[in-house]
Amino acid sequence: xxxxxxxxSSSPQWSSDRFFQTQAPPPNLSxxxxxxxxxxxxxxxxxxxVVLVTSGGTTVPLEKNVVRFLDNFSAGTRGATSAEYFLSAxxxxxxxxxxxxxxxxxxxxxxxTNPFLDLLADPATHVHTDSPASASGEDNITVLKQHVAHLxxxxxxxxxxxxxxxxxxxxFVTVNDYLWLLREMSRVxxxxxxxxxxxxxxAVSDFFIPSTSVPEHKxxxxxxxxxxxxxQVPKVLKPMVEQWVPEGYLVSFKLETDPKLxxxxxxxxxxxxxxxxxxxxxxxxxxxxxxxxxRKAHNPVHSSxxxxxxxxxxxxxxxxxxxxxxxxxxxxxxxxxxxxxxIEGGGKGGEKELxxxxxxxxxxxxxxxxxxxxSAASSR
Ligand code: 9Z3
Numbered sequence: 001x002x003x004x005x006x007x008x009s010s011s012p013q014w015s016s017d018r019f020f021q022t023q024a025p026p027p028n029l030s031x032x033x034x035x036x037x038x039x040x041x042x043x044x045x046x047x048x049x050v051v052l053v054t055s056g057g058t059t060v061p062l063e064k065n066v067v068r069f070l071d072n073f074s075a076g077t078r079g080a081t082s083a084e085y086f087l088s089a090x091x092x093x094x095x096x097x098x099x100x101x102x103x104x105x106x107x108x109x110x111x112x113t114n115p116f117l118d119l120l121a122d123p124a125t126h127v128h129t130d131s132p133a134s135a136s137g138e139d140n141i142t143v144l145k146q147h148v149a150h151l152x153x154x155x156x157x158x159x160x161x162x163x164x165x166x167x168x169x170x171x172f173v174t175v176n177d178y179l180w181l182l183r184e185m186s187r188v189x190x191x192x193x194x195x196x197x198x199x200x201x202x203a204v205s206d207f208f209i210p211s212t213s214v215p216e217h218k219x220x221x222x223x224x225x226x227x228x229x230x231x232q233v234p235k236v237l238k239p240m241v242e243q244w245v246p247e248g249y250l251v252s253f254k255l256e257t258d259p260k261l262x263x264x265x266x267x268x269x270x271x272x273x274x275x276x277x278x279x280x281x282x283x284x285x286x287x288x289x290x291x292x293x294x295r296k297a298h299n300p301v302h303s304s305x306x307x308x309x310x311x312x313x314x315x316x317x318x319x320x321x322x323x324x325x326x327x328x329x330x331x332x333x334x335x336x337x338x339x340x341x342x343i344e345g346g347g348k349g350g351e352k353e354l355x356x357x358x359x360x361x362x363x364x365x366x367x368x369x370x371x372x373x374x375s376a377a378s379s380r
Contacts, residue, residue, distance in 0.1 A: 014210075014234040019179065023211055026177040029184060032170055036094060037188045039168040043092040049195045049366065051091045052185050054202035055079020056098025058175035060209060062228065067218045069174075074203035075110075076101030078253075078286070078355065082199060083167070084157070085359035091197070092166045094185055096178075098202070099171040105158035108150075119147045175205040179236055186244035193247040194373045197366050198240070200252045208233050237273040249369045250275035251362060254293075257283045263326050266293035267319055277365065279358065280326075287354060289330035292361065296323035329357055 026032070043050050056076035059069040080102040083095050087104065095104065102110060109116050121142040143151060161167040170185065172178045182200075189196045207230035219226065241250060252275060254266045259282050266278035270293065280291040296316070314325040331354055 014231055016179075016183075016234040016236050016239050019234045019236075020183065023176050023180075025180045026172070029180060032181065033184045033188055036168060036170060036185055039092070039094065039165075040188050040192065042165065044191060044195075048090070048092050049197065049370075050094065050189060050192055051086050051197040051199055052094045052096060052189060053079050053083045053086065053199045054096045054178070054182065054204075055083070056101030057203045058098065058178045058205045059173055060175055060205050060207065060230065061214065062209070063218055064211075064214050064216045065218065070205070072203050072205065073283075074098070074101070076103075077107065079199075079201040080104050080107040081353055081355040082201060082359055085353075085355050086199075086363075087157075087161055087166055089359060089363045091363075092168070094168045094170060094189070096170040096172065096181055096185060096202070099173050103169070104161065104167065105154055108154050119143050119151065175208045175233060176211075178202065178204060179233070182236060182240070183244060186240055186248075189248070190245050194249065194370045196245060196248040197362070198245060198248050198250045199362070200237075200250075203255065204233070206233055207231065235272070237269070237275060241273050241275045247373070249277075249362075249366045251277045251279060254278050254280045255283060255286075256280070262291060263293060263317065266291070266326075267317060267324050270295060270324065271319065271322065276369070277362075289328060290354065290358065292325075292327045292329060293317075294325060296325055329354070329361070 040050055055074075056079060057072040057074035059071050061069045076097055079095070079097055081104075083093050083104040086093050093104075097103065108114060109119070121144050123138075123141060126142050170181060172181050186198070189198075209228070209230055213229070237250075237252060252269060252273075254262065254269055256262045256265060262280040262282060266280040269275075269278050277292060277294045280293055281289075314327040317324040317326055331352060
């Protein structure tokens with residue numbers, strides 16, 4: 001882009017070591033790490049499980065003084081919704097999300113889907129009569145009656161999350177910041193061992209521009225077309241599994257737009273990185289269906305302890321002598337194709353959310369993961 005000689009096109013594959021040795025960390029990395037560490041230590045002392053939820057899209061700035069950047073579609077709905085269900089399940093949550101993307105609880109009143117001001121009565125026409133101090137209506141603003149039932153439980157849960165110390169937020173913007181923070185949060189959570197879960201729902205750019213190739217100032221027009229060359233983002237899941245949090249329960253998401261690729265790519269990720277579970281989702285159907293792809297040995301739905309639970313038919317896949325399973329989970333009433341291997345959730349229409357079922361299944365798997373280490377330790 002700026003200086004072709006500085007471009008890394010000769011070595012487009014970046015190891016994570018090379019990335020962290022050459023790309024600058026976010027300036028507030030150590031403060032973010034110590035605040036998160038305090039949070040984790042408190043929950044370790046209280047014997048609570050902690051989950052890292054990543055959420056929202058990452059940007060790739062085209063200039064150091066950023067005027068333009070590449071972005072992606074993610075609003076952070078999956079991550080914000082999932083964080084709520086993890087909190088309900090008793091987890092402490094580190095919510096690492098794209099700055100200004102959707103957040104737990106406030107997501108219900110995002111400016112696009114449910115504008116906050118639309119909930120409120122017009123003060124000019126709505127006069128309070130119940131309290132003498134506000135008889136004129138000047139001291140109070142009223143939520144319209146029809147919104148109260150919906151708002152009340154969300155507001156309670158929101159205040160509980162704020163005051164209970166169970167939710168810790170960490171913002172990122174660029175893909176570089178995301179990678180640095182993922183490593184740092186993993187380091188901070190490493191002492192949790194098997195009590196840590198990692199739920200990587202952020203939509204992370206596959207490509208970045210190394211800092212030596214990013215121009216200082218706004219790219220000028222006038223030279224005709226703009227050609228952008230980007231390098232592949234290092235595959236940090238591998239060191240995450242092998243070094244950063246080898247005992248953690250690690251769930252990644254695989255996003256595709258061609259449904260045929262979903263399961264093969266998810267299996268490929270499991271083979272390459274060796275983590276516990278890939279949740280596959282198709283861009284256009286992600287709110288209604290996902291597929292859990294996991295190694296058969298890691299899949300508690302096949303173990304005897306789970307047989308009392310609801311029936312969860314899974315499709316077996318054999319690749320290079322390794323056994324995987326793919327289990328669909330979908331909301332009923334969605335206009336899904338008739339798949340035979342599916343977990344049925346509730347209906348759509350704003351009530352039931354797919355994340356409720358996803359998180360219930362993950363909590364179950366995580367408990368099994370913890371139990372496995374406990375039984376291994378006691379049999380030593
Ligand atoms: C996902 O697949 C998430 O489910 C979505 C959620 C980003 C689709 P929204 O924020 O969307 O609710 O609008 N996240 C992971 C996407 C990703 O970057 N995956 C990488 C890949 O597919 C691997 S980690 O290669």
